[in-house]
Amino acid sequence: MAEIAQIIVDVPTMQTNQPYTYQVPEEWQHQIQRGMRVTVPFGNGSRKVQGFVVGLDEQSNYDGELKKIDSLMELTPVLNEELLDLSKWMANETFAFQITCMHTMLPNLLKAKTTKYLKLVDEVNETDFDELFHGLEEIEFIPESMPKETVSRLLKLKKEQKVEITYHVQNRAKPKTAVGISPLMSFEQFEEQRSTLTAQAKAQNKLLSYLQSIIGQTIKLSDARTNSKISNATFTIGEQKGWLKKLPIEVYRTPIELQKNSNREKELTLNTEQADAVSSITDAIDQKQNKTFLLEGVTGSGKTEVYLQSIQNALNHNQTAIMLVPEISLTPQIVSRVEKRFGKDVAVMHSGLSNGEKYDEWRRIERGEAHVVVGARSAIFAPLKNIGLIILDEEHETSYKQDETPRYHAREVAKWRAKYHNAPLVLGSATPSLESRARAQKNVYQQLMLTHRINKRPMPSVSVVDMREELKHHTESNFSTQLLEEVQTRISRGEQTILMLNRRGYSSFIMCRDCGFVLQCPNCDISLTLHMDTHTMKCHYCGHEEPIPDICPNCHSHQIRYYGTGTQKVETELQEKIPEARILRMDVDTTRRKGMHEKILRQFGHHDADILLGTQMIAKGLDYPNVTLVGVLNADTGLGLPDFRASEHTFQLLTQVSGRAGRADKPGQVIIQTYNPDHYAIQLAKHHNFEKFFEIEMQLRHRGNYPPYYYTTQITVSHPEEKMAAKTIFSIGKFLQDGLGQECVILGPTPRSIARVNRRYFYQIVIKYKHSNKLHELLTELMQRSQKLTKNKIQISIDPDPQYFI
Ligand SMILES: Nc1ncnc2c1ncn2[C@@H]1O[C@H](COP(=O)(O)OP(=O)(O)OP(=O)(O)O)[C@@H](O)[C@H]1O
Ligand SMILES: [Zn+2]
Numbered sequence: 001m002a003e004i005a006q007i008i009v010d011v012p013t014m015q016t017n018q019p020y021t022y023q024v025p026e027e028w029q030h031q032i033q034r035g036m037r038v039t040v041p042f043g044n045g046s047r048k049v050q051g052f053v054v055g056l057d058e059q060s061n062y063d064g065e066l067k068k069i070d071s072l073m074e075l076t077p078v079l080n081e082e083l084l085d086l087s088k089w090m091a092n093e094t095f096a097f098q099i100t101c102m103h104t105m106l107p108n109l110l111k112a113k114t115t116k117y118l119k120l121v122d123e124v125n126e127t128d129f130d131e132l133f134h135g136l137e138e139i140e141f142i143p144e145s146m147p148k149e150t151v152s153r154l155l156k157l158k159k160e161q162k163v164e165i166t167y168h169v170q171n172r173a174k175p176k177t178a179v180g181i182s183p184l185m186s187f188e189q190f191e192e193q194r195s196t197l198t199a200q201a202k203a204q205n206k207l208l209s210y211l212q213s214i215i216g217q218t219i220k221l222s223d224a225r226t227n228s229k230i231s232n233a234t235f236t237i238g239e240q241k242g243w244l245k246k247l248p249i250e251v252y253r254t255p256i257e258l259q260k261n262s263n264r265e266k267e268l269t270l271n272t273e274q275a276d277a278v279s280s281i282t283d284a285i286d287q288k289q290n291k292t293f294l295l296e297g298v299t300g301s302g303k304t305e306v307y308l309q310s311i312q313n314a315l316n317h318n319q320t321a322i323m324l325v326p327e328i329s330l331t332p333q334i335v336s337r338v339e340k341r342f343g344k345d346v347a348v349m350h351s352g353l354s355n356g357e358k359y360d361e362w363r364r365i366e367r368g369e370a371h372v373v374v375g376a377r378s379a380i381f382a383p384l385k386n387i388g389l390i391i392l393d394e395e396h397e398t399s400y401k402q403d404e405t406p407r408y409h410a411r412e413v414a415k416w417r418a419k420y421h422n423a424p425l426v427l428g429s430a431t432p433s434l435e436s437r438a439r440a441q442k443n444v445y446q447q448l449m450l451t452h453r454i455n456k457r458p459m460p461s462v463s464v465v466d467m468r469e470e471l472k473h474h475t476e477s478n479f480s481t482q483l484l485e486e487v488q489t490r491i492s493r494g495e496q497t498i499l500m501l502n503r504r505g506y507s508s509f510i511m512c513r514d515c516g517f518v519l520q521c522p523n524c525d526i527s528l529t530l531h532m533d534t535h536t537m538k539c540h541y542c543g544h545e546e547p548i549p550d551i552c553p554n555c556h557s558h559q560i561r562y563y564g565t566g567t568q569k570v571e572t573e574l575q576e577k578i579p580e581a582r583i584l585r586m587d588v589d590t591t592r593r594k595g596m597h598e599k600i601l602r603q604f605g606h607h608d609a610d611i612l613l614g615t616q617m618i619a620k621g622l623d624y625p626n627v628t629l630v631g632v633l634n635a636d637t638g639l640g641l642p643d644f645r646a647s648e649h650t651f652q653l654l655t656q657v658s659g660r661a662g663r664a665d666k667p668g669q670v671i672i673q674t675y676n677p678d679h680y681a682i683q684l685a686k687h688h689n690f691e692k693f694f695e696i697e698m699q700l701r702h703r704g705n706y707p708p709y710y711y712t713t714q715i716t717v718s719h720p721e722e723k724m725a726a727k728t729i730f731s732i733g734k735f736l737q738d739g740l741g742q743e744c745v746i747l748g749p750t751p752r753s754i755a756r757v758n759r760r761y762f763y764q765i766v767i768k769y770k771h772s773n774k775l776h777e778l779l780t781e782l783m784q785r786s787q788k789l790t791k792n793k794i795q796i797s798i799d800p801d802p803q804y805f806i
């Protein structure tokens, strides 16, 4: 019984993490729950806003008149107790508002403008059927206009699981229906029908037996056909003879990956290292131990099998599991492996799904129909209960950090949830982040090692080609002589090659040869990038687009030329040099349409091409036995970036991409083209020596007082006028300096390296510290104050543990 509810309301520019107190209407006092979405009156007028119930009290300590909750948006909580607590923690950790965090956890469909329907899923008494449903199976649910007493009766039906709410985006995501069939006769009546058939009517005879076996059920026609091996035509005859009826049935919008793999795959026999890893993880599951493992396994060492068997062990305990993979659409192979192992028990969540599909998957998880969740970053919020294991594959990936508010890191959220459930967390990588590897060093994490490839296959041999030398011998080209020769050899042997163009810190632009003019974005301090597919120049920061000029806008010369290297240009050159090569290109341009990633990878898997040429997208997770050569066209474009993680990112990328070669019986070779052949990141990637890289990089970080020795937080201010942005960041700098004293090191303020983006100027401060409670307090205060400044067009962002510094 709750008379009073604490509610976090959603009021733009007036956010606060303090809940407001409201009166619960009498009719719902026994039924209201934490985590429900409501609408409440707010302010003086008749304005209604949304909110979440975060607390319930029996009695008011509050004198005076309280406003009443207006309506309940659903009949059940949308966030469970755990996720409510998590949202509070996350708001505090990431300097965000709790309401933003709660929204982040929900599928988009719940936030979009939708029409809600109430559907009967079980028998109800006649009074309810007539009065609430007006004799219909499904009615529109408009909670704001329903009497409170009616809603209370519906709450009761929902609790008894007799009604369901469904969401339809207006006129768009209608629930997907399929044709179903349902037998219309009793067992005896079907026998009677059989006696009327001639001996030749074998198919109809078969149909009768099949229908007898499904009496009382509705079966999807396509399933019925596969199961019974009876043709469509025969089902139609059955319909004409009155044996069965066809009717539409609702089906989940099953993501494409799931449909394809219905045959389950068996567990592999583990090697000793894998078995040791699985047994350590399983012990922790058995003992409900909240422990973090760092699974450090070289590329091709079989980390996935360790994950899968550990997940199986959690399922054996009737527990559930989450497995995160970076940007899942890029790694369809790993998703399909999980699905092949666990079938319908798997829910997939990633950005490639439509809102409807995402919602369906979310609902399957919430209802307890799926026990294993695979997904990208936001899948960490899956409403699973009783979690027994959480896994982060490629734990070093920066895409696990969200780069807009709330700026959470999935690894930290995973730690929180694993702790909540007393479950182990497994961080896996061939190239762990320095932060994680350093924690293993101090035994905060338990290190599990897979030191060699499956079946003791050798690591690929890596050669480094000095492109400065190359250029002395022939005209400018993206390909060294050695790389071209090796590609040709692969084609003649019927083997495949992966070529990567490192796009970080690199892009194609146009420059005038006469006056040096470079076409810039009118909104941002950055040059426009050439896109051949749309024949435009585009800004990668604000999206500005304009035609490719044929003459220099500055001096009107015709000597305007392309510089830099795009994947298209490389493809053209490669095709000229090796005319017989069958090339597949994978970059943002060729994968814009849904399903294209999967398609390209499938084609490559079928050996429809000799060469897969792509950007960073192709560096991770791919496991093709026929790939024996990997070429990196430009290893060092990322090294020059003004970011203390530049070497780490380069080392990780080179190791990951090299790891695609020689994963099966045939040995692999890697060719790295670079202008910095002696750089330690390149040399140690060549020798597959992560541990040595860790050692050297740690020394550098120590010397520079960088993570993992220090924590960092970045504060960015932007404004359309440079002066305002600068003034604000300086006053923030002073505010922090005064408050913090010697506790922290403050770097800056400085203009950001691309100072103007989207017509706004950016200034930043970086704070380095070891421990600081005071800093947290000051930043929370800054966050609260910052929303008042938005009126003056000032935007302030606070980014704890930023992944990039440019
Ligand atoms: N115990 C095993 N016996 C036989 N084959 C195995 C075993 N474990 C894994 N494999 C196979 O070895 C290959 C490499 O495994 P997997 O893709 O899991 O490596 P990985 O460690 O995740 O590598 P990467 O970090 O490069 O993605 C896969 O084809 C997998 O099916
Ligand atoms: Zn721009």
Ligand SMILES: [Zn+2]
Residues within 6 Å of the ligand: 512, 513, 514, 515, 516, 517, 552, 553, 554, 555, 556, 557
């Ligand atoms: Zn010019």
